[in-house]
Amino acid sequence: xxxxxxxxxIDSEATxxxxxxxxxxxxxxxxxxxxxxxxxxxxxxxxxxxxxxLSIDKPLLLWxxxxxxxxxxxxxxxxxxxxxxxxxxxxxxxxxxxAIGAVGGMAIxxxxxxxxxxxDTELANGWxxxxxxxxxxxxxxxxxxxxxxxxxxxxxxxxxxxxDDLGAIIIIAAFYTADLSFPSLAGAAVAIAGLIALNxxxxxxxxxxxxxxxxxxxxxxxxxxxxxxxGVVLALAIPLRxxxxxxxxxxxxHSLHPYVAYGVLPAFAFANAGVSLQxxxxxxxxxxxPLGIAAGLVIGKQIGVFGSVLLAVKFxxxxxxxxxxxxxxxxxxxxxxxxxxxxLFIGTLAYAGPEMMAQVRYGVLTGSLISAFVGYxxxxxxxxxxxxxxxx
Numbered sequence: 001x002x003x004x005x006x007x008x009x010i011d012s013e014a015t016x017x018x019x020x021x022x023x024x025x026x027x028x029x030x031x032x033x034x035x036x037x038x039x040x041x042x043x044x045x046x047x048x049x050x051x052x053x054l055s056i057d058k059p060l061l062l063w064x065x066x067x068x069x070x071x072x073x074x075x076x077x078x079x080x081x082x083x084x085x086x087x088x089x090x091x092x093x094x095x096x097x098x099a100i101g102a103v104g105g106m107a108i109x110x111x112x113x114x115x116x117x118x119x120d121t122e123l124a125n126g127w128x129x130x131x132x133x134x135x136x137x138x139x140x141x142x143x144x145x146x147x148x149x150x151x152x153x154x155x156x157x158x159x160x161x162x163x164d165d166l167g168a169i170i171i172i173a174a175f176y177t178a179d180l181s182f183p184s185l186a187g188a189a190v191a192i193a194g195l196i197a198l199n200x201x202x203x204x205x206x207x208x209x210x211x212x213x214x215x216x217x218x219x220x221x222x223x224x225x226x227x228x229x230x231g232v233v234l235a236l237a238i239p240l241r242x243x244x245x246x247x248x249x250x251x252x253x254h255s256l257h258p259y260v261a262y263g264v265l266p267a268f269a270f271a272n273a274g275v276s277l278q279x280x281x282x283x284x285x286x287x288x289x290p291l292g293i294a295a296g297l298v299i300g301k302q303i304g305v306f307g308s309v310l311l312a313v314k315f316x317x318x319x320x321x322x323x324x325x326x327x328x329x330x331x332x333x334x335x336x337x338x339x340x341x342x343x344l345f346i347g348t349l350a351y352a353g354p355e356m357m358a359q360v361r362y363g364v365l366t367g368s369l370i371s372a373f374v375g376y377x378x379x380x381x382x383x384x385x386x387x388x389x390x391x392x
Contacts, residue, residue, distance in 0.1 A: 016261030017140020020341070023266040024273035024365075031274035043271055056221070064271045065348055068264045070217055070231040075260045076165050077235025078253040085240055088159050097309060097318035098156060102163030104308025105336050106131040109300030116292035123289050126350040128171045129360065130296025130367065132342035135161035136265060138335040141372050145379055150328070152321040157332050160305065168342055169232055176349040177225050184223035188230075191216035195237035204242050206252055209234060226349060265341055272344045275361035285366055289356070293343070293363025298370045301337035306330050331378035337371030339364055 030039040048057040058066070083089040089098075109130035117123035138157060142149050194212045203209070213234035221227035240249040285291060309329055312318040320329070347360035 015140070015143070016265060017134075017136035017138065018143065019262060019266055020134075020136055020269050021140060023269040024340070027270045027272075027274035028277075032277050036276070039274055054218070056218070061271050064267055065345065066221060066227045067217075068267055069345060070228045071256070072231070072260055072264050072268070073169070073228040074213075074231030074235050075253065075256050076169070077232040078238065078249055078256075080162055080166055081236055081238075082240060082249060082253065083159075083162055088155060089162065093319070094159070097312060097321075098159035099163050100312045100318060101156075101160045101305045101309045101333075101336075102167060104303075105133065105160065105164065105301050105305040105333075106167050108304030108307070109296035109337075112300040113292040113296040116295060117288045121288075123292070126289065126293070126347060126360065128168070128175065129343050129346050129350060129364065130293050130300055130337075130339060131164075131171070132168050132339045132346060133161050133164045133301070133336045134338050134340035134342055134368070135165075136261065137338045137340045137368065137372070138375075141335055141338070141376050142379075144376065148383070149379060150323055152324050153328050153332055156321055156324070156329075157335065160332075160336060164336075165342070168346065169229065172226055172346070172349065173229055176346070180224040181222055184219050185225070188216055188219035188223055188225075191219055192233060195234065199237050199239060202239075204239060204245060204248050206238065206248050209238055213237075268341060268345070272348065273340075273361065273365065275358050275365070280362070284359075284362055287359060289359040290363035290366065293339075293360065294367035294370070297337040297339050297343070297364070297367030298374070301371065302330070302333045304333075305336045306333035309333075325383065327383050328379065331375050331383065334371055334375030334378055337375070338368045339371075340368045343368070 027039075030036065043059065043061040045060045046057065047060055047063050048055065050056075089095050106128075110127045113127050113130050114124060117126070135158060138161070139154065142154060142157070191212055195209060195216070198208055198212065213230065216234060217227055217230040220230040235249075238249045238252060240247055242248060285294065306329060309318075309320075310326070313320045320326075343364045344361065347357065347364065351357060351360060
């Protein structure tokens with residue numbers, strides 16, 4: 001990716017992250033005010049779509065989590081495909097360090113979570129919740145630091161988050177599926193074959209892909225596999241290179257990004273971050289589920305990301321980016337503990353019921369806020385300003 005395009009992408013993600021923070025705060029205010037009844041009624045509002053024998057009837061909350069989030073995963077798939085083919089992850093040298101950092105940053109938080117909740121309990125199903133990183137939120141925190149942070153740090157955080165998203169996609173597909181409907185899976189397979197055929201035929205118009213993608217989403221929704229994965233499959237079918245013509249993938253990514261950053265993700269945050277603080281206490285955070293999530297995000301991410309990067313560099317497997325200090329990498333590792341969007345999303349897949357989700361929200365919000373504060377403090381106060389500016 002050209003440097004100018006990368007900077008524009010990071011800046012837009014950072015702005016979206018700041019909006020995400022504000023939307024989450026609004027949701028908390030709504031749920032803890034006289035407007036709580038309206039907030040709850042809005043999210044449980046039934047919305048139905050009927051086309052002949054086909055019927056999809058869900059509350060608004062699930063339309064957001066299954067429908068709008070499929071658009072988010074579609075954008076994630078586009079970004080991953082572009083980065084792998086010709087972007088920051090297109091060469092071995094660029095891939096190794098963030099890949100190792102992401103793997104460590106997913107494994108250690110999961111282990112810490114399970115060490116607190118236990119492996120043989122029903123709580124263990126949420127092991128992947130603290131493994132996620134919210135790139136928009138994290139870059140939003142970096143934006144508060146202005147020019148103190150070198151682009152190399154932002155790029156490394158972005159690359160780690162991309163691998164993190166890829167890991168989350170694999171985890172959702174492998175571990176968070178309901179009872180499978182084989183007729184619906186067969187229909188999804190036919191739709192995927194249609195997408196492959198469009199790609200092989202060199203079709204550059206995006207509309208046919210979107211039409212088949214909507215059909216794919218319906219089949220995947222009915223199959224028991226989470227519907228958001230249809231967005232990833234659709235993204236992989238969109239052509240990146242088109243000879244002398246404008247890249248369809250780049251055009252879709254460019255046009256879709258503002259809608260996701262300023263619409264989809266804030267809508268998800270508003271719908272999922274609202275949690276009642278009535279009766280909340282420190283003891284509430286000491287329950288195994290919220291404690292496991294918060295500890296995984298705060299402690300696990302620091303150890304996982306920083307420790308794996310440190311070992312990779314010390315053993316000569318990868319090289320530390322030029323102009324980046326170990327303290328800056330540690331600050332980055334702390335910011336990787338901002339799980340928020342993806343952590344809340346995995347929480348909705350792992351548990352059912354308002355009581356369990358309240359505990360998930362306690363853990364995710366607490367862990368993410370502590371990670372944001374620690375990461376900001378490390379990068380703001382412990383990284384020498386002169387050295388940081390010199391490496392920018």
